[in-house]
Amino acid sequence: MMLGLGAVLLWSTVATAFSISLQYFSPTQLLVVANVVSLIFLVTLVFLNGEFKQLIKVAKTSYKSSFFFAAINPFAYYLILLQAYKLLPAQEAQAINYTWAIVLSFMAVPILKQRLQAADFFAAIACYFGVLYIATRGQLGALEFSNIAGVSFALLSTVIWASYWLFTIKDTRPSLIGITLNFAFALPLILLFAGLTGELAHWDYRGIWGAVYIGLFEMGLSFVLWNKAMKLTTHAGQVANLIFLSPMLSMIWLAHIANEPILRSTIVGLAFILTGLFVQNTFKKLSTK
Numbered sequence: 001m002m003l004g005l006g007a008v009l010l011w012s013t014v015a016t017a018f019s020i021s022l023q024y025f026s027p028t029q030l031l032v033v034a035n036v037v038s039l040i041f042l043v044t045l046v047f048l049n050g051e052f053k054q055l056i057k058v059a060k061t062s063y064k065s066s067f068f069f070a071a072i073n074p075f076a077y078y079l080i081l082l083q084a085y086k087l088l089p090a091q092e093a094q095a096i097n098y099t100w101a102i103v104l105s106f107m108a109v110p111i112l113k114q115r116l117q118a119a120d121f122f123a124a125i126a127c128y129f130g131v132l133y134i135a136t137r138g139q140l141g142a143l144e145f146s147n148i149a150g151v152s153f154a155l156l157s158t159v160i161w162a163s164y165w166l167f168t169i170k171d172t173r174p175s176l177i178g179i180t181l182n183f184a185f186a187l188p189l190i191l192l193f194a195g196l197t198g199e200l201a202h203w204d205y206r207g208i209w210g211a212v213y214i215g216l217f218e219m220g221l222s223f224v225l226w227n228k229a230m231k232l233t234t235h236a237g238q239v240a241n242l243i244f245l246s247p248m249l250s251m252i253w254l255a256h257i258a259n260e261p262i263l264r265s266t267i268v269g270l271a272f273i274l275t276g277l278f279v280q281n282t283f284k285k286l287s288t289k
Helices: 002-012 014-021 027-048 052-061 063-087 090-097 100-112 118-135 148-168 175-196 205-232 236-256 264-288
Strands: none
Touching (some): 002 014, 002 236, 014 063, 014 205, 014 236, 027 052, 027 063, 027 175, 027 205, 052 063, 063 148, 090 118, 090 264, 100 118, 100 148, 118 148, 175 205, 236 264
């Protein structure tokens, strides 16, 4: 539980770090720095665990799948997600991103041949009503979106993230080694994209520490803490429910550190999203008993 709380606490600060860092860096520049920092952290961890030789061996035998997974996450996923954070207030981008679990449930039907339950439909209705409420800033009758491009990027990020997790079901690489190789194989892709788009020039170094923080904690340490927590616990559901603390904590950090006014529409929309996710999560636990 303590390891799980540690991961959730780190995740709750990410929206604030994104918000501050994107004032100085473009999404691509932020991803370049964060990816390098995360890769250094993960390789160091692999080395300390005595798995470096295995890392090299797996890299040689699974380079095609490593490139495939790297292209999805971190390359495509974080470029799209950071673009959403660039265009929207961090509170809105984060809230919409939480709906990836709903996307996962519906995508699992054709891919994994799973069946949808009544709770999945209820969750989808609640969550996407929440998204609509956030996207229109509460003006449902007018249907005037605050930033349609930003909302589109945020929704697209949920599809990419859900796809990544569905694909990882067939990933045979060890967990830590797999995520390390993802960041290793993503680095040339990110640098190539940054070079082609001219993002390797004109750096504002005031954004460097935020990018380092994101690479170390959002993409690195939080993964290790959460993975360890899920392995140690005898009640995975209790640890998993800790994730519902993250958005509430995030609102506090955004208001007091990033000085982002918290909108009433975000609170209402987020309440619908979390209610939908909670019902879906609870129903799944009951159905597996």
